[in-house]
Amino acid sequence: MTTVIEDTETLISRFGWPDYLVFAAMLSLSAIIGIYYACAGGKQSTTSEFLMAGRSMSTFPVAMSLIASFMSAITLLGTPAEVYQFGTMYWLIGVSYFIVMPATNYLYLPIFYKLQVTSAYEYLELRFHKVIRCIGSATFTVQMSLYMAVVVYAPALALSQVTGINVYLSITAIFVVCIFYTVVGGMKAVMWTDTLQVIIMYAAMIAVIIKGHIDVGGLSAVWNANQETGRVEFSDFDVNPGKRHSFWSLVVGGYFTWITIYGVNQSQVQRYLTVSTIKQARNAVWINLVGLSVLLSVCCYGGMVIFAKYADCDPLSAKYVNKPDQLFPLFVMDTLGHIPGVPGLFVAGIFSGALSTVSSGLNSLAAICLEDFVRPFCCVGMSDARATHVSKGLAMGFGVLCFGLVFVASQLGNVLEAALSIFGIIGGPLLGVFTLGIFFPWANAIGAGVGILSSLGVMLWIGVGTQVAKAHGFLKLAHKPYSTDGCRLLNETLDATLADLGKWVSSTIKTSQVQTDVPQEPLAIYQLSYMWYSTVGCCTVIVVGLIVSAMTGLQDPRKLNPGLICNVGNTIYWFLPKNMKEFLRFKVGDDYVPVEEQHDVSKQEKESDKNGEEINPVFMSSNTHLNIEVIAEKTEEIKL
Template identity: 30%
Template structure:
């Protein structure tokens, strides 16, 4: 304990980074002191650090700190704590003073003491809500029956207070229910803006529909995409709606330590261009996994393709589900309708217009994202008391701009973890993810593709800074306006959508929500089109080599439709069962598989002695190593990609001593 106290309130709640303990108020009578001291202090205990720290006192605005003991406390939502009732100590101290006088021989003191008990005005009657992230308080109203020494429990939106004392020595048999709610509403103008956006996306797909004559057009756009459009498309594909919502939320709750993770593309781009891009471009592969058959064997290609399809279908579901969940929390818009509308519109325009519709849709959606983010930051600053100056002071005083943490603690997002994990995950995405690699094939030549990769990398710097600024801006805004944040929002990821809906003018709010849909649909369209390419090129054309071009196009379109509908179905199941936490675990498991995919390409390009058998054995062993690490260590999940890739390559090299590579490849002028 941080101090010798009694009657303090101890509550466990997320502090933005981990579940921590918060200790409020309390009382203590020091030796030789005539009366008990009541305290207003707040202490914070973070298990990962193993120590207590002092927070701001219990205080509403600039008013006098509130000294309080024997209050009931309960966590609310993702980052709030309710304190109900309790004793401020003024009457308690007066009773103590009369008892001291009685001990000193003042016989009339007993009457005054009894009068204080009999005419007690009641206990503290305010409901105080504490934000564990911003360290601020708000007054949530008055209690119907103020009590002390009560017990509080919560089922989400409703807090139940059972029993307690209504007066000193007088127990209460009542159970009080306190219900919190978040006002939701979107407005007709916002719906009009969303309608215009969705209509535009549908028209885009129909516009390009007549230009897709065969699968080369459908999946590669016949090399007609300008390098700058391909670069923006790569950027928009890797920036999903989850990222659009999660980066500001993460920065609001924590700091900037994850920034390095987002900027590692600058270090990976020259590696991809120098060593990987020539294989994809010069051999004119239909999919990234075609290389694995030529380098290893067809079983390796099919294993990689199946892993990719499994991962992408699941990713489609989560990209549909989680943004819909966040939007529902703040707008009241149905989770089910959000999933269906996003999914169906995306399926129509990406299966109608092929990769051209996807790429140009990404360009439009990318501009919507950036414009929307700038507008949101402007409105945040206009709502902060003191503007940019207060924003900067609040962020600096609370270490919100901390970017580099050089501790050697691989369970936390320290610099080494973020850098190594970021490099590994970026390398995996830009070399083994068909939804990214497919963009490499849409430009006229290898040089244009290299320029698109560099453009994507350079775009990542200012846009990442902008999204991290949004999170810090939210922090400053809610310090100035603690009552504007919904206290029962179950997930901190809803903090940015709630700001959009509640603080931005109608119409602009619709544009920002359209930006969230745009981020989701950009990723969805890329995922659907890339899975369609894998199904068509890696399976259908191999199993049906004599199929006509028209039949291949039919398979390409219908496979995209089926995959998209399957993803929608999985998202609807998640929404119906409300298993977001289980889905987090499932998605973590899927993330374990991508390390093996990346490892196959690293083996193929850099290690000639590894053959197909050793490669498959290495990937299988690497997955087992990762599962052991996940279940029996506290290693940060950011290191999973590196651990999986490194262990797979090492195990494959060891297996190559037993199963050497016997496949000879002859490369002549871009042909194998």
């Protein structure tokens, strides 16, 4: 069977005025939403409105925004390319979602919701020390800035592939529109544009996949083409941590990767707190679980459809595209480019993913910079009106910074692996310090500080070393088999060019076999799968933190605000004997007192949680510290 792939000029010519109209409509609607919330009653004049949407959002837009924040162009472009190259094992990361979301809802979310923080890193000051808070905030700033650069570069590749527009011109367009509606409309504009953009993402992906599915012959043709080349694979249970994708790396490593995002990431925590009740926040997470699972399945199946289309003519080997992330745009233009508006819908969907991620990131970066650095150190006691203006300036400044980092992102290669590696290398230590504080009440501030710095050092060593090893050719990825037997080259010039290239490659190989020594093996740690990065980073913080805490004097749990600690006796360690569970819970004085009885609002919390009403605990404000001695004094007054 002969596969014909049109030349680049023909593909670009298919992107006509209907496609530009669809794409422009998406950008215009995003800008209009920002203008609407800027003008609707002047409600962006306070930091609460600008950063937290007045804590009055409904469940649906919050759920859509949770999906949009981190399932962006990385997913839409990277996941099909991953399945095309390496097979269906990556699909199993969806299993980890079903562990991550319950853990988010019942272990991490309640801590932040009860404290009602603006910056998630306020928790680290309340639990440990202001220095730990600053370290956490600075680490998140680096992480999110790099991530946003990656997710903007990815759709720019897509647009370049289908229209021929310069990559960096399209990047500029993304940032200009995104910064505009983020700064002008605040969190409400961000979340409602996220909702619009998620709908466009789903519409674009489903439309393209359904049409491609029909064209290649349906499910049986797609399945057979992938199965014949060993791409259908779900049963790799290899425990070797160097195995790139296995059941354990995708489920266990995937859990740590995604709980970093949904459990403690500022962008997601900020969204949880824009609703008025914890029940709404939890419902948003459950809806998000369904949306993530559907989107992952659509993207993975899309990779199978693309391979079925090009089973006899691999576009990468035939040099029709230069990078795996360009496979999906090529497929769209080659298969659906002749239908007016469809390429525009696809490009709008890819850009929607980028816009939603960047707008969420800019808003969250502005929030933590204001709360964790500007207010405590630069402008103590400044008015709320001034703080709002500063927040908008910060959002704009971070937009410019991330635009500059795009040039770094262009060197990172596979966008899906690059994005998840960033979250593992930097996000893992952040997850570790929050987990240390929430689940280990005896850990102290010194242990937390040494733990997170040690973990960052270890993970940067692994991450940088791995990139260097790849650059020197020490680490090679084993792709599934390709074929170019069915390629029909479009002109004789290309035939001659490839023939000359083949001769040059053959000559180079022979020369290298004679003159080049066998390269040395890299350190074993550099072969660690990127899916384990978050796990290693988190566990390093916990282990080092507990050891250092033991060496420098354990924290006395009796002096902690109970709202800062998860009731590990009844949750994490529910299976232990009663006396051991009681040891792991709080003690006041010499007698054991259950955690839920340590403050007089427990009954109110339970009822309000049950009924979906707003929780109003004693420690609702992040500036309020629940002090055991104060409770004791109040108790004595009542007795008298």
